[in-house]
Amino acid sequence: MHRQAGGSDREPGRRTAPVFAPGPDGLAHLELVLNGAYPFPGFMGREDAESIEVRGRLLDGRPWPVPVTLEVPEGLAGEDRLILTDPEGAPLAELAVGEHWKGSEGDEAAPVVHRLAGDVTMSRPAMYGALRELRVTPAEVRAQRELDPTAHQPLLAVVTDRPLHHRALHQIRAEADALGRDGGRAEVLVIIDAPLEDEGAASAVLAAEPLLPPRSVFVVATLPRSGRRGSGPFGGEWTERDAALAAHVAAAYGATHMLLEAGGRGPEVERVMALRPPLTVLDPEPWRYDSGEELWKPFTSVDPGRARREPSDDEVENELAHGRELPSWFTPARVGAELARLRPARTERGLTLLFTGLSGSGKSTIARGVCDGIRRAGRPVTLLDGDVVRRMLSKGLTFSREDRELNIRRIGYVASEINRHGGVAVCAPIAPYEAGRAEVRAMVEEFGDFFLVHVATPLEVCEARDRKGLYAEARAGRIPDFTGISGPYEEPVDADLVVDTVDADPAESVAAVMAALREGGWLPDPTST
Ligand SMILES: Nc1ncnc2c1ncn2[C@@H]1O[C@H](COP(=O)(O)OS(=O)(=O)O)[C@@H](OP(=O)(O)O)[C@H]1O
Numbered sequence: 081m082h083r084q085a086g087g088s089d090r091e092p093g094r095r096t097a098p099v100f101a102p103g104p105d106g107l108a109h110l111e112l113v114l115n116g117a118y119p120f121p122g123f124m125g126r127e128d129a130e131s132i133e134v135r136g137r138l139l140d141g142r143p144w145p146v147p148v149t150l151e152v153p154e155g156l157a158g159e160d161r162l163i164l165t166d167p168e169g170a171p172l173a174e175l176a177v178g179e180h181w182k183g184s185e186g187d188e189a190a191p192v193v194h195r196l197a198g199d200v201t202m203s204r205p206a207m208y209g210a211l212r213e214l215r216v217t218p219a220e221v222r223a224q225r226e227l228d229p230t231a232h233q234p235l236l237a238v239v240t241d242r243p244l245h246h247r248a249l250h251q252i253r254a255e256a257d258a259l260g261r262d263g264g265r266a267e268v269l270v271i272i273d274a275p276l277e278d279e280g281a282a283s284a285v286l287a288a289e290p291l292l293p294p295r296s297v298f299v300v301a302t303l304p305r306s307g308r309r310g311s312g313p314f315g316g317e318w319t320e321r322d323a324a325l326a327a328h329v330a331a332a333y334g335a336t337h338m339l340l341e342a343g344g345r346g347p348e349v350e351r352v353m354a355l356r357p358p359l360t361v362l363d364p365e366p367w368r369y370d371s372g373e374e375l376w377k378p379f380t381s382v383d384p385g386r387a388r389r390e391p392s393d394d395e396v397e398n399e400l401a402h403g404r405e406l407p408s409w410f411t412p413a414r415v416g417a418e419l420a421r422l423r424p425a426r427t428e429r430g431l432t433l434l435f436t437g438l439s440g441s442g443k444s445t446i447a448r449g450v451c452d453g454i455r456r457a458g459r460p461v462t463l464l465d466g467d468v469v470r471r472m473l474s475k476g477l478t479f480s481r482e483d484r485e486l487n488i489r490r491i492g493y494v495a496s497e498i499n500r501h502g503g504v505a506v507c508a509p510i511a512p513y514e515a516g517r518a519e520v521r522a523m524v525e526e527f528g529d530f531f532l533v534h535v536a537t538p539l540e541v542c543e544a545r546d547r548k549g550l551y552a553e554a555r556a557g558r559i560p561d562f563t564g565i566s567g568p569y570e571e572p573v574d575a576d577l578v579v580d581t582v583d584a585d586p587a588e589s590v591a592a593v594m595a596a597l598r599e600g601g602w603l604p605d606p607t608s609t
């Protein structure tokens with residue numbers, strides 16, 4: 081987690097500070113402190129953080145919506161200086177620790193969290209992460225506008241973590257017109273909230289540039305919102321505190337007004353304004369598509385019977401997953417094309433199929449049949465069978481919990497590499513622990529899709545089959561940690577498909593999996609070829 085920074089001889093005789101790479105939220109806060117988007121010089125102490133939680137204000141009375149804190153491992157809690165680095169270990173800033181404080185997150189049983197507060201000083205500008213050239217500082221944007229003598233119009237910030245479809249674009253143009261002074265229109269600054277480590281929906285947002293008022297400016301920022309981001313390019317849920325934080329950042333860029341694009345389902349603007357952001361958060365008039373006139377119009381002028389419902393984020397994801405074009409009344413063609421590039425059809429995305437179940441449940445038998453089917457459907461496929469993996473990749477590992485977790489991690493790694501190149505990996509280990517399966521899911525979803533099949537054959541049936549005589553041995557006490565007998569099997573609660581092998585023969589079980597893959601769009605539909 082941390083190590084001593086080598087070779088820092090700037091101040092001879094002074095002990096070298098340990099280095100620490102903050103987690104995603106800590107890093108996002110750090111970037112906003114360093115680029116001047118936040119009006120304070122570092123991470124907050126306990127009193128400020130508690131004051132924000134209780135009354136939405138810093139101790140000195142300034143409204144502020146979220147604590148800006150830095151979690152550190154316990155081993156760093158006693159330090160008085162820290163070098164904060166990016167995830168690759170390059171120094172970003174030095175933290176002069178003013179306070180160490182700890183607390184538990186939520187209930188008493190939760191582990192103690194250690195935090196350090198204090199001012200940060202930039203070591204060198206950040207280089208890591210995606211879209212660096214678009215991560216322009218607030219001061220740069222303000223200076224650019226000051227150079228322009230015609231820039232006397234209000235500045236409307238549009239903060240978005242998702243693509244701008246027709247509705248949002250109409251709303252933005254209408255608001256920019258309404259806010260304009262002297263017959264002009266407000267200028268537009270699009271703040272794309274993208275993760276630090278990848279581009280998120282940024283390229284799809286940028287694709288809408290020609291559809292926004294001329295001279296609209298685009299910047300990328302990462303707003304910290306723990307646990308919000310989904311894996312798709314459609315953004316996540318915004319709370320009113322998230323929205324208020326976005327408003328503070330937008331104001332730092334010089335914005336006078338903000339419109340949050342949250343897919344039409346953002347937090348109530350009144351509740352955001354109650355947190356006293358430093359600019360006006362707009363509650364734009366809803367726009368609807370009038371299917372009679374084939375036009376987008378303000379809600380009030382559309383006959384409710386003719387207002388077409390917008391597809392939900394899930395529906396958009398589903399259309400893209402099946403390789404279908406998004407409807408042109410909903411998405412501008414250029415945005416749709418970029419989304420199709422960001423989210424290729426499932427037939428082209430990597431896929432990991434993980435079969436989990438007791439020994440003898442039928443994993444290998446079904447996995448073999450499914451591999452044949454996938455190959456026949458024209459996709460490259462690799463089978464990572466439990467027994468075979470144990471003879472090769474995981475030779476020498478035992479059946480302790482630790483070794484089983486290592487086994488599944490290795491399988492997950494190989495599967496994710498197969499997925500990175502668009503291939504299908506079919507894995508058939510017992511994978512008895514929820515944590516191990518979740519780890520594989522996370523590894524795989526970086527590059528492809530994950531599909532969990534629970535081969536839910538009851539223990540009695542597996543034991544009666546006892547193909548390898550192992551159950552008898554285990555019952556006789558000769559195999560320790562035998563899954564289902566002397567070792568645990570945690571039933572999955574997140575299986576995408578549960579297969580019954582009691583009332584079905586192998587061919588039927590294979591067919592059930594193949595049907596699910598076809599239905600989900602991972603295999604070409606044979607009727608369409
Ligand atoms: N203690 C114990 N518990 C469970 N299974 C045992 C054990 N010892 C050996 N075997 C044989 O190893 C096969 C399971 O290996 P896996 O790599 O799939 O297991 S795990 O995912 O690491 O839990 C499993 O194969 P399958 O029957 O194909 O599941 C068994 O044949």
Ligand SMILES: Nc1ncnc2c1ncn2[C@@H]1O[C@H](COP(=O)(O)OP(=O)(O)O)[C@@H](O)[C@H]1O
Pocket residue numbers: 437438439440441442443444445446508545547580581582584585586587589
């Ligand atoms: N519907 C079914 N699907 C898979 N296997 C089945 C089914 N019905 C009976 N079986 C039998 O159950 C046994 C499963 O063994 P195997 O596939 O090696 O399981 P595992 O890999 O889970 O240990 C095989 O002998 C297979 O013929």
